[in-house]
Amino acid sequence: MRTRIPVLLYHSVADESSARFRPWCVHPRRFAAHMELLADRGRHGLTVGQLEQALRPGGPPLPERPVVITFDDGFADFHSTALPVLEKHHLASTMYATTGYLGGTARWLAREREQDRPMLHPEQLHDIAARGVEIGAHSHTHPRLDELSAADSRAEIHRSKEVLEQELQRPVTSFAYPHGCHSRRVREQVIEAGYSSATAVRHAMSSPEDDLFALARVMVLADTTTEDLAELLAGQGIPQAPYRPRTRTALWRVARRTRRVLVPAHRGRRAA
Numbered sequence: 416m417r418t419r420i421p422v423l424l425y426h427s428v429a430d431e432s433s434a435r436f437r438p439w440c441v442h443p444r445r446f447a448a449h450m451e452l453l454a455d456r457g458r459h460g461l462t463v464g465q466l467e468q469a470l471r472p473g474g475p476p477l478p479e480r481p482v483v484i485t486f487d488d489g490f491a492d493f494h495s496t497a498l499p500v501l502e503k504h505h506l507a508s509t510m511y512a513t514t515g516y517l518g519g520t521a522r523w524l525a526r527e528r529e530q531d532r533p534m535l536h537p538e539q540l541h542d543i544a545a546r547g548v549e550i551g552a553h554s555h556t557h558p559r560l561d562e563l564s565a566a567d568s569r570a571e572i573h574r575s576k577e578v579l580e581q582e583l584q585r586p587v588t589s590f591a592y593p594h595g596c597h598s599r600r601v602r603e604q605v606i607e608a609g610y611s612s613a614t615a616v617r618h619a620m621s622s623p624e625d626d627l628f629a630l631a632r633v634m635v636l637a638d639t640t641t642e643d644l645a646e647l648l649a650g651q652g653i654p655q656a657p658y659r660p661r662t663r664t665a666l667w668r669v670a671r672r673t674r675r676v677l678v679p680a681h682r683g684r685r686a687a
Contacts, residue, residue, distance in 0.1 A: 421620055422466070422621050423632065432532075435528055438636050438638070443496050453648075462508065464612070466483050467588075470625065485632060486511065488534075490532060494539040507548075510550055514552065516534045517537055541583065551588075552579055555574040560598075568600070572605055576608055589610060591614045595632075602629065611627070614630045615631065618631075618634055619632075620656065622657070
């Protein structure tokens with residue numbers, strides 16, 4: 416049986432949120448219980464970079480009972496709320512920052528009424544990196560990259576890497592696709608930009624045979640109890656990468672990308 420590697424995906428860890436954003440906002444008490452469960456189960460925390468090295472031919476062996484804990488977006492509550500809990504349990508983590516909003520607020524979340532949610536300040540980013548957290552890139556403005564033109568998606572991918580490397584003065588080698596959305600073209604652009612890994616979502620367990628540029632992650636939501644997390648860690652009810660996406664998922668991706676292309680053109684004809 417292939418080794419199951421849970422790569423957990425969190426967003427915000429806070430006790431307040433709008434109704435629309437609530438699914439992605441894990442309460443601090445629940446997050447603390449999650450991390451205590453990982454520690455009690457003897458889970459060995461890895462960064463995405465460490466996982467990537469272990470999955471490459473000739474790389475170091477995976478530890479027993481690995482877990483990778485990731486955070487998307489770069490909310491300020493990672494520094495104030497999540498990191499102290501991770502450090503208490505000696506758990507490594509990777510935080511993916513959306514560089515266009517550093518030092519500001521989550522303006523891309525206006526539809527979720529969370530445009531005022533604080534983002535990490537560059538000083539906090541430096542502190543996080545100094546405390547051993549791996550910093551990865553998450554684009555510059557958090558679009559669905561597979562819906563952009565080739566030039567625009569390339570700019571988003573390159574710009575986020577450049578901003579972080581200039582700020583931190585260290586290589587940034589891991590990327591997370593915003594919304595988990597990617598395509599063959601976007602994947603190739605990530606490789607071209609010099610990243611050595613990229614994480615998707617897929618709600619599946621990773622494995623030693625997983626795609627290094629579409630690593631599977633398991634979404635952890637506000638209503639994910641410790642019992643739910645224990646089942647996820649055991650791989651109950653979820654697939655394991657690599658696997659073929661369901662036909663419904665593949666069709667949804669095609670429809671979404673097609674709509675993105677056609678709708679602006681239709682609006683343009685009406686405006687003309």
